[in-house]
Amino acid sequence: MHPSNAPSNLRKPRHGDRLVATVEGFDERGRARGRTCDASGEYAVELARGVPGDEVEIEVLGRRRQALHGRVLAWTRASADRVAPRCAHFAACGGCSFQDAAYPAQLAAKARLLERTLSRAGLALGAFELQPIRPAPAVFGYRTKMDFTFSARRWIDLDEPAGAVADFALGLHPRDFHGKVIDVGRCEIQFERGNHVLRTVRELCRELDFAPWDVVRHTGFARHLVLRESRATGELLANLVTATEEPERMATFARELLRRAPAITTFVQNLHSKPAQAALSERELVHQGPGFVRERLGETEFRLSSNSFFQTNVAQAEALLETVVEELAPGGDEHVDDLYCGTGALGLNLARRVRAVTGFELVEAAVADARATAAANGIENATFVAGDLAHTLVAEARPAGEPTLAVVDPPRAGLHSKVLAALIVRAPRRIVYVACHAASGARDAAELVTAGWRLVRVRPLDFFPHTPHLETVFTLERTG
Ligand SMILES: C[S@@+](CC[C@H](N)C(=O)[O-])C[C@H]1O[C@@H](n2cnc3c(N)ncnc32)[C@H](O)[C@@H]1O
Incomplete structure (x- = not known):
């Protein structure tokens, strides 16, 4: 009897049962997704790890309707796309989910996931052009910026000898476990x-007895280490985020750090005393160098300080810029609204191709960087509005004529409803929407379709190999 015809009174899988499952793909959190069946029916399976094509024996950990959550006990057949992960921390780390899958298989799984996401948002496949994913130029060492976390609670692997240091770590969070930090010796996706x-920073913090931040007690000194390298100039910025200032100890730290790691061109300290766990800043102190690095994207040289957003895979950001320019297809006389412009990476490169650009951005430091970049590059037709777009876009007068084009590049949550409403009122002829979270982009694109735009094309680019993330460019044209 086919399981789907099985009588419903048969006992369904429950905690502790063992079944064989086939892995089919990934979900957007980076978990493996597959299928299994027994006499009671067919079930979707969610596993922490697995490569499409793997056949695995699983132990059921839980069930929600027809979906099982399980743990892999053994591989009964390894996928042909399985490869050896390069990173020593792969088993525990939440940074990379798919280092054990060959890159083409990662892209195929991401493409299937994107199709599902678009359909779920009500965007009918076939009604617009969906291009294949543009692969990343490099699959290791591609990140030009990394944020590492200090912690007084180190993640300890099961096979570690007893007595290892447990109260100091500098690295990345384990998957699904934000209370601890893996002491990362080497990260394969950051710049070499x-x-x-x-x-060096770990070694020095240990020598100088810098207490790592404790997320539970909210005590400690060292909180984050943020590193940024310029691909164009080789300049390297190191940013130590600390809970308090401690000028004397920091002077010793800065002196030693620059002696042992002379490649650093700027060393800054950012103060962050509040409990929230992010590399936020209340004040920045520049210990060495100009306080920023100079990076090049397109025809523009950018000034990037520690708190400004800039794409972290700069090589692939060139491809994104190229895609945005092609999709926006400016004729030369348009006004472009650049929403969520960051340091102006897209807008400042567009400024040379249009009449004027207005960039909108929340972070003051990013706006300051954008203005300085415009001045240093002789760009006079770009203006920037600092503040929350939910307020600034409504308040900003529409330029004479109309803002004929818009570039939109929001954070993962997508457009705030007030921003979406204000964008509709401004009525750009073409909207190029860059989504770092395809589900939010697809939801907003569907809203814009309802409001009178036509979805013309979707162009995905892979910025982050080995992770579930994808940048997706939606091109919409006003129909009326
Ligand atoms: C994905 S980044 C895009 C940056 C830029 N387009 C680029 O390519 O470098 C999103 C930007 O939106 C900004 N942002 C987040 N929330 C915002 C808000 N409510 N209003 C304005 N900007 C916001 C962030 O500071 C960040 O710079």
């Missing part, structure tokens, strides 16, 4: 020189 700086 970052690994030397990471090790």
Whole structure:
């Protein structure tokens, strides 16, 4: 009897049962998704790890309707796309989910996931052009910026000898476990020189007895280490985020750090005393260098300080810029609204191709960087509005004529309803929407379709190999 015809009174899988499952793909959190069946029916399976094509024996940990959550006990057949992960921390780390899958298989799984996401948002496949994913130029060492966390609670692997240091770590969070931090010796996806700086900072913090931040007690001194390298100039910025200032100890730290890691061109300290766990800043102190690095994207040289957003895979950001320019297809006389403009990476490169650009951005430091970049590059037709777009876009007068084009590049949550409403009122002829979370982009694109735009094309680009993330560019044209 086919399981789907099985009588409903048969006992369904429950905690502790063992079944064989086939892995089919990934979900957007980076978990493996597959299928299994027994006499009672067919079930979707969610596993922490697995490569499409793997056949695995699982232990059921839980069930919600027809979906099982399980743990892999053994591989009964390894997928042909399985490869050896390069990273020593792969088993525990939440940074990379798919280092054990060959890159083409990662892209195929991401493409299937994107199709599902678009359909779920009500965007009918076939009604617009969906291009294949543009692969990343490099699959290791591609991140030009990394944020490492200090913790007084180190993640300890099961096979570690007893007595290892447990109260100091500098690295990344384990998957699904934000209370602890893996002491990362080397990160395979960050720029190579970052690994030397990471090790040096750890060594120095240990020598100088810097207490790592404790997320439960809210005590400690060292909180984050943020590293940024410029691909264009080789300049390297190191940013130590601390809970308090401690000028004397920091002067010693800065002196030693620059001696042991002379590649650092700027060393800054950012103060963050509040409990929230992010590399936020209440004040920045520049210990060495100009306080920023100079990076090049397109035809523009950018000034990037520690708190400004800039794409972290700069090589692939070139491809994104190229895609945005092609999709926006400016004729030369348009006004472009650049929403969520960051340091102006897209807008400042568009400014040379249009009449005027208005960039909108929340973070003051990013706006300051954007203005300085415009001045340094002789760009006079770009203006920037600082503040929350939910307020600034409504308040900003529409330029004479109309804002004929818009670039939209929001954070993962997508457009705030007030921003979406204000964008509809401004009525740009074409909207190029860059989504770092395809589900939010697809939801907003569907809203814009309802409001009178036509979805013309979707162009995905892979910025982050080995992770479930994808940048997706939606092109919409006003129909009326
Ligand atoms: C994905 S980044 C895009 C940056 C830029 N387009 C680029 O390519 O470098 C999103 C930006 O939106 C900004 N942002 C987040 N929330 C905002 C808000 N409510 N209003 C304005 N900007 C916001 C962030 O500071 C960040 O710079």
